[in-house]
Amino acid sequence: MVTDPIGRRERKRLATHHALRVAALRLGAERGIRDVTVEEIATAADVSVRTFYDHFPSKEDAIIGFDAWRVDQLRDALASRPADETPLEALRVVMGQLFRESSEEWPLRMRAISADPALIGRMFVSFITYERALVEVIAERTGLDPERDPYPALVTAVATAAFRASMTTARASGGALDPATTFDAAIARLRPAFNPTVDGSGRAPC
Amino acid sequence: MVTDPIGRRERKRLATHHALRVAALRLGAERGIRDVTVEEIATAADVSVRTFYDHFPSKEDAIIGFDAWRVDQLRDALASRPADETPLEALRVVMGQLFRESSEEWPLRMRAISADPALIGRMFVSFITYERALVEVIAERTGLDPERDPYPALVTAVATAAFRASMTTARASGGALDPATTFDAAIARLRPAFNPTVDGSGRAPC
DNA sequence: CCGATTCACTGCACGATGTGCAATTAGTTC
DNA sequence: GAACTAATTGCACATCGTGCAGTGAATCGG
Numbered sequence: 001m002v003t004d005p006i007g008r009r010e011r012k013r014l015a016t017h018h019a020l021r022v023a024a025l026r027l028g029a030e031r032g033i034r035d036v037t038v039e040e041i042a043t044a045a046d047v048s049v050r051t052f053y054d055h056f057p058s059k060e061d062a063i064i065g066f067d068a069w070r071v072d073q074l075r076d077a078l079a080s081r082p083a084d085e086t087p088l089e090a091l092r093v094v095m096g097q098l099f100r101e102s103s104e105e106w107p108l109r110m111r112a113i114s115a116d117p118a119l120i121g122r123m124f125v126s127f128i129t130y131e132r133a134l135v136e137v138i139a140e141r142t143g144l145d146p147e148r149d150p151y152p153a154l155v156t157a158v159a160t161a162a163f164r165a166s167m168t169t170a171r172a173s174g175g176a177l178d179p180a181t182t183f184d185a186a187i188a189r190l191r192p193a194f195n196p197t198v199d200g201s202g203r204a205p206c
Numbered sequence: 207m208v209t210d211p212i213g214r215r216e217r218k219r220l221a222t223h224h225a226l227r228v229a230a231l232r233l234g235a236e237r238g239i240r241d242v243t244v245e246e247i248a249t250a251a252d253v254s255v256r257t258f259y260d261h262f263p264s265k266e267d268a269i270i271g272f273d274a275w276r277v278d279q280l281r282d283a284l285a286s287r288p289a290d291e292t293p294l295e296a297l298r299v300v301m302g303q304l305f306r307e308s309s310e311e312w313p314l315r316m317r318a319i320s321a322d323p324a325l326i327g328r329m330f331v332s333f334i335t336y337e338r339a340l341v342e343v344i345a346e347r348t349g350l351d352p353e354r355d356p357y358p359a360l361v362t363a364v365a366t367a368a369f370r371a372s373m374t375t376a377r378a379s380g381g382a383l384d385p386a387t388t389f390d391a392a393i394a395r396l397r398p399a400f401n402p403t404v405d406g407s408g409r410a411p412c
Numbered sequence: 413c414c415g416a417t418t419c420a421c422t423g424c425a426c427g428a429t430g431t432g433c434a435a436t437t438a439g440t441t442c
Numbered sequence: 443g444a445a446c447t448a449a450t451t452g453c454a455c456a457t458c459g460t461g462c463a464g465t466g467a468a469t470c471g472g
Contacts, residue, residue, distance in 0.1 A: 253422090257422070260420075
């Protein structure tokens with residue numbers, strides 16, 4: 001058996017982190033996050049209120065599941081996509097992965113989010129952070145200046161829109177539609193708007 | 207001179223409302239809304255803190271400028287667009303109008319928003335409310351069931367994405383780009399993805 | 413014109429949020 | 443085992459957001 005390189009201290013911290021997230025997701029999905037206090041979440045995870053705030057800046061963030069390290073992970077994943085892939089296609093692969101990892105949390109998360117519009121806003125706060133990193137990579141891939149050309153910001157915002165609409169529709173269908181599949185279909189529909197040009201930059205000829 | 211049908215009481219209320227919004231926009235653009243307290247905004251508008259909360263549920267809402275009556279206004283505007291207009295085109299006209307009215311507030315608003323990611327989230331809280339109403343109308347126009355077909359949610363989310371990306375790019379360009387114009391251009395680019403008739407050329411009109 | 417009513421504004425109280433600070437305890441390093 | 447590091451905790455405090463009741467001005471009905 002290979003010894004795990006992370007020690008007991010780190011393992012306990014991750015356990016606390018996970019317990020808080022699970023408690024927040026469960027309580028939030030059950031009763032709506034507005035009717036849940038931080039004290040209840042902390043008690044359910046058997047830690048103090050102050051410890052909760054050492055792991056998450058707010059109860060909403062515990063639901064959304066934003067982690068700073070994911071930004072780098074997402075940026076690296078996008079940067080390592082094949083250079084001949086269109087930006088929209090690269091975003092499809094990278095963002096679609098979000099639905100696949102920790103997929104068991106998504107039903108609870110979508111249930112909690114649909115119960116409180118404020119959570120959708122908070123979700124976008126994290127998406128904005130993702131987007132800023134992704135726009136950088138897209139700009140580098142296409143050689144466009146994001147301060148002068150709307151393309152990088154637009155294609156990224158549109159991919160995020162597809163992600164969000166997929167969540168909404170999958171949730172509204174009551175499980176009949178799978179969010180990951182719906183997301184792929186949405187991107188497929190949007191493909192004509194971002195047709196690649198001869199130079200392979202992915203920029204439409206306008 | 208035609209007598210204004212609204213009385214003095216209502217006029218004073220609107221004046222208070224406007225004073226609070228202007229104070230919030232100015233202070234938020236200057237120092238970032240996080241460093242501004244509700245007490246400061248209320249003092250700047252010469253009312254009590256409690257009165258502020260009678261007009262806005264939070265200081266972020268005072269910046270964003272969400273008003274419930276706009277939802278109906280937006281829904282009616284969309285519903286009264288010509289039936290032969292594509293949903294995307296109808297959304298372009300209706301949402302583009304948001305940039306044009308109270309246009310003098312947009313620079314301050316964009317400045318305040320860009321200074322605080324949480325405001326972007328709050329902006330989406332209001333957009334979600336708009337979207338839900340718009341999705342209804344789109345579903346009615348197209349005869350699609352929004353719980354089974356992703357189209358209404360997708361085209362609306364994409365239009366919102368274009369709106370947001372236009373704000374971002376216009377702000378990043380430092381005034382070189384006009385948000386309303388950039389928005390129209392973004393919608394034009396997205397047109398081929400939502401064109402009901404597959405055009406032989408496969409190219410969007412430029 | 414005058415009494416009754418409505419409503420914007422106000423102060424007060426209170427639970428909840430989010431953060432700085434210092435102490436404790438357990439894990440890690442040398 | 444001693445020194446160090448970091449997760450957890452309690453406490454204090456500013457701020458947020460809301461319920462409630464009171465006041466005064468605007469409006470309405472006679």
